[in-house]
Amino acid sequence: MKTLLKYAQVALVVLAIAALLAAPLVLKPYGIFVLSQWAVMAIAAVGLNLTLGYAGQISLAQASFVGIGAYTVALLQPFGVPFALAFVAAGLLSFAIGWVLGYPALRVQHHYLAFVTLAFTTLVFLVMRNEEWLTGGIYGISNIKRPIILGWSTVKPVPFYYFALGMLALVTAIVWWLLRSPWGRAFTALRENPIRALSLGIDTRRYTLFAFAFGSALGGLSGAMHAPLVQFIEPTSFGLSLSLTLLLMVIVGGSGYFLGPFVGALVAVIMPEWLRFADGLYLIAYALLVLLLMTFCPSGILGLFGRLANLIETRAASARRQSLSAKLDQKPVSS
Amino acid sequence: MSAFLQLLISGLATGAIYAIVAVGFTLIWQTSQTINFAQGEFVMIPAFFVLAAMKLGGLPFWAACLVGLAVSVFVLGVMFKQAIVDPMLKHGVLPLVISTIALSLLLKESAKEFYSSQAQPFPSLVPSVDLNLFGAVISTQSLLVLGVAFVTVGGLNLLLNRTRFGRAMQATAQNRSVARILGVPVERMVLATFVINGLLVAIASILISPIYLVKFTNGETLGLAAFIAAIVGGFNQVRGAIVGGLVLGVVDNLSAAYISAQYRGAFPLFLLIAVILLKPEGLVGRREERTV
Amino acid sequence: MSHVLEVRNVAKRFGGVTAVDDVSFCVDEGEILGIIGPNGSGKSTLFNCVLGQLRPTSGEVLVDGRSVTGMRPCDLNRLGVSRTFQLLQVFPQLSVRDNLILAAQEHQGTMLSRLFGRPDAGLTADAEQMISFFGMSHLAGEMAGGLSYGQQKLLDAAMAFMAGPRLVLLDEPAGGVNLTMLGHLKERLKTLNSERKATFVVIEHNMEFVMSLCTRVLVLAEGKILAEGKPAEVRSNPKVIEAYLGH
Numbered sequence A: 001m002k003t004l005l006k007y008a009q010v011a012l013v014v015l016a017i018a019a020l021l022a023a024p025l026v027l028k029p030y031g032i033f034v035l036s037q038w039a040v041m042a043i044a045a046v047g048l049n050l051t052l053g054y055a056g057q058i059s060l061a062q063a064s065f066v067g068i069g070a071y072t073v074a075l076l077q078p079f080g081v082p083f084a085l086a087f088v089a090a091g092l093l094s095f096a097i098g099w100v101l102g103y104p105a106l107r108v109q110h111h112y113l114a115f116v117t118l119a120f121t122t123l124v125f126l127v128m129r130n131e132e133w134l135t136g137g138i139y140g141i142s143n144i145k146r147p148i149i150l151g152w153s154t155v156k157p158v159p160f161y162y163f164a165l166g167m168l169a170l171v172t173a174i175v176w177w178l179l180r181s182p183w184g185r186a187f188t189a190l191r192e193n194p195i196r197a198l199s200l201g202i203d204t205r206r207y208t209l210f211a212f213a214f215g216s217a218l219g220g221l222s223g224a225m226h227a228p229l230v231q232f233i234e235p236t237s238f239g240l241s242l243s244l245t246l247l248l249m250v251i252v253g254g255s256g257y258f259l260g261p262f263v264g265a266l267v268a269v270i271m272p273e274w275l276r277f278a279d280g281l282y283l284i285a286y287a288l289l290v291l292l293l294m295t296f297c298p299s300g301i302l303g304l305f306g307r308l309a310n311l312i313e314t315r316a317a318s319a320r321r322q323s324l325s326a327k328l329d330q331k332p333v334s335s
Numbered sequence B: 001m002s003a004f005l006q007l008l009i010s011g012l013a014t015g016a017i018y019a020i021v022a023v024g025f026t027l028i029w030q031t032s033q034t035i036n037f038a039q040g041e042f043v044m045i046p047a048f049f050v051l052a053a054m055k056l057g058g059l060p061f062w063a064a065c066l067v068g069l070a071v072s073v074f075v076l077g078v079m080f081k082q083a084i085v086d087p088m089l090k091h092g093v094l095p096l097v098i099s100t101i102a103l104s105l106l107l108k109e110s111a112k113e114f115y116s117s118q119a120q121p122f123p124s125l126v127p128s129v130d131l132n133l134f135g136a137v138i139s140t141q142s143l144l145v146l147g148v149a150f151v152t153v154g155g156l157n158l159l160l161n162r163t164r165f166g167r168a169m170q171a172t173a174q175n176r177s178v179a180r181i182l183g184v185p186v187e188r189m190v191l192a193t194f195v196i197n198g199l200l201v202a203i204a205s206i207l208i209s210p211i212y213l214v215k216f217t218n219g220e221t222l223g224l225a226a227f228i229a230a231i232v233g234g235f236n237q238v239r240g241a242i243v244g245g246l247v248l249g250v251v252d253n254l255s256a257a258y259i260s261a262q263y264r265g266a267f268p269l270f271l272l273i274a275v276i277l278l279k280p281e282g283l284v285g286r287r288e289e290r291t292v
Numbered sequence C: 001m002s003h004v005l006e007v008r009n010v011a012k013r014f015g016g017v018t019a020v021d022d023v024s025f026c027v028d029e030g031e032i033l034g035i036i037g038p039n040g041s042g043k044s045t046l047f048n049c050v051l052g053q054l055r056p057t058s059g060e061v062l063v064d065g066r067s068v069t070g071m072r073p074c075d076l077n078r079l080g081v082s083r084t085f086q087l088l089q090v091f092p093q094l095s096v097r098d099n100l101i102l103a104a105q106e107h108q109g110t111m112l113s114r115l116f117g118r119p120d121a122g123l124t125a126d127a128e129q130m131i132s133f134f135g136m137s138h139l140a141g142e143m144a145g146g147l148s149y150g151q152q153k154l155l156d157a158a159m160a161f162m163a164g165p166r167l168v169l170l171d172e173p174a175g176g177v178n179l180t181m182l183g184h185l186k187e188r189l190k191t192l193n194s195e196r197k198a199t200f201v202v203i204e205h206n207m208e209f210v211m212s213l214c215t216r217v218l219v220l221a222e223g224k225i226l227a228e229g230k231p232a233e234v235r236s237n238p239k240v241i242e243a244y245l246g247h
Helices: A002-026 A029-054 A062-079 A083-107 A110-130 A157-180 A182-192 A194-199 A204-230 A240-253 A260-296 A300-334 B002-032 B039-055 B061-089 B093-115 B140-162 B164-174 B176-181 B186-212 B219-233 B238-258 B266-278 C043-050 C073-078 C096-105 C111-116 C124-133 C149-161 C179-195 C207-213 C231-236 C238-245
Strands: B130-133 B136-139 C005-014 C017-027 C032-036 C058-063 C081-083 C167-171 C199-203 C216-221 C224-229
Touching (some): A002 A157, A029 A062, A029 A182, A029 A204, A029 A260, A062 A083, A062 A110, A062 A204, A083 A110, A083 A204, A110 B266, A194 A204, A194 C073, A240 A260, A240 A300, A260 A300, A260 B061, A260 B093, B002 B039, B002 B061, B002 B140, B002 B164, B002 B238, B039 B061, B039 B093, B039 B219, B093 B219, B130 B140, B136 B140, B140 B164, B176 B186, B219 B266, C017 C043, C017 C058, C017 C224, C032 C207, C043 C058, C043 C167, C043 C199, C073 C081, C096 C124, C096 C149, C179 C207, C216 C231, C224 C238, C231 C238
Parallel strands (some): C032 C199, C032 C216, C167 C199
Antiparallel strands (some): C005 C017, C005 C058
């Protein structure tokens, strides 16, 4: 039964990938744009899931890193820096700043950490808004060009969509590797019981800092893709509300589940678009849906699937037991 | 000097509002570990209730205010607890955080969609006159805010510290299980904190709306201010939220005037970060024993 | 030759309360030292001072002649000092096998080499061996959170031995464990002591367990050492009897 469920899961993932690849055949350019947005936001959500879901460190700063990544790419572009280089720079810069932001996490936890990171987000927003000489202030930076990768132009929506998917796949592979390595085990230990982890030789300080730095770096990479996707960036896109949306993606998808952020990003990016038929009411409907979802499956959508799988398994097990005892009951009759 | 005095008093008036909002925030945090990300929207909404009561119900302003208070207590106090906090509490802090975020979106969009996206004028409790005090120009609005906030907070303090009911509520906030053993009706006390929060946000709403006008985006800065005030003052004490609110209002006003208007908003955050890292129990809070 | 563990004049005060008062003792290779004492006698505080969870107010702790006073628990662990906890401390969301791998992985290579190395850090075989040694082969793939209390307690002990430690500190290993499981645990500990030359310090309430396991016993009362010696000597010491039975 367990293996069957595993196969079903793999089949679902394969199906989803096939659907993503085939999407340009059926979708209009706007649909492709929304899906590209999903892919880009999913990168940031995967990063936050690493920090929060696996290592247990809450961060409301992820939007800042998306912003830092986006501005890095946008600011380097006029100097003729190739996209690949700017992309890496965005990741490295976010990694370094994320590392520093991890230090408060060594001192404070839970809601205090949430508020330190929340303050960080607001401070970064103020810098983006006020330092006009660098960031263009409230006017932002426009005309960001989409890159040409090894002669392949991503200027049109469909190529850029595939480019975004590719980057998401790359990031996913890296995170999958990281979580499968002993580091993944150490992160889980850090989340579940830091004191015991420490007594087993796990340097919880260093892993905490790495968890922050890696998660932030993915935020930066997401931003580096966001800038050429929307081609115009301004400070309000990277404020607290984006941080809260990213948190929502991770929790709604299922915090600590590998596929959680992908599903969560789907809910946060695509659901509002689907609800657009409701006109002005669509955000109200969206908020209500999230409220309901949290009430009925607080461990997220994938948590709900996990519960269902458990339920099926126990049902199957008790059915087996029943048929077994039924056979035992029949024995004396038949003999 | 007179300019300083002027800034100080208007800072205190803003701070008094922050204090009221932060006290409510702290109370429900203490009794039910709810970090209410919708607290700012809770302050934005009651003014709409009052306006709706005047416009649709044709009530005079004072009666509409009473209706606003009552609806706020019921919707933002009782219903918020029963429909959102209670079912989610056992699942930990984060799902509840997400729910309050969704709730803030819901409230904001509802106000915009069902009432108006335009800023609405709101009647004032006193005529707006500028008084001259030692050369400083001080509006009657500021004085009213300070006065009402002083009475509200003072009354709440009396309730919490001088009555049996208040002490039972504090016991509930500090340690639920001990309170239960001591025979405190814990459930009712928790409900009481939500009711008080509903009342406080409605008072804050009626106080600020003549100054800032009624707009669906009003909650955004207020919610943040309430968090900061609560933490700066001390998360585990009502007194802390009051001190935190006042300090925040003054710091905000003075730093904007004397240091940088562009980075208005940054200084309270620096204060927040400094307090969390250096004195996490807050300016007037008690240090909580950490369990290893 | 230096002692495996040497505690020199360690004291720990909390405000005005002296929890551990000038305690000194040594543990040599292959010994099983039991530390007993009534509730509140400072056993756990002493343990936490030795293990770096608390910083002693004064005094020194040496492992193999090297001062480790105030060292972080993770660094101490990598020097070969491991421990179990009084309350259950396994990782419920990891399998039994992963709990054991986790307990030794930080001893393999560097952080960087672990990132690029094998997912199990080459420890699966060791983990399987430890699992079968503790008689839990049928549970290897189960989530630790789903085990019974006694099984988790065994796992907790097994984790302490995964990295081949030089010194193991056991904090009430017998607490809450049923008799069968207790005998099982005691046998395992004795075997590990004789075959792997592991040195133990055990804090325990269960006198029977201590007396039959330990080679030497130290009695703590009100933060001071009251008596020390072979189990039989300690058992008949009138001061100990008085401390236990009260006045």
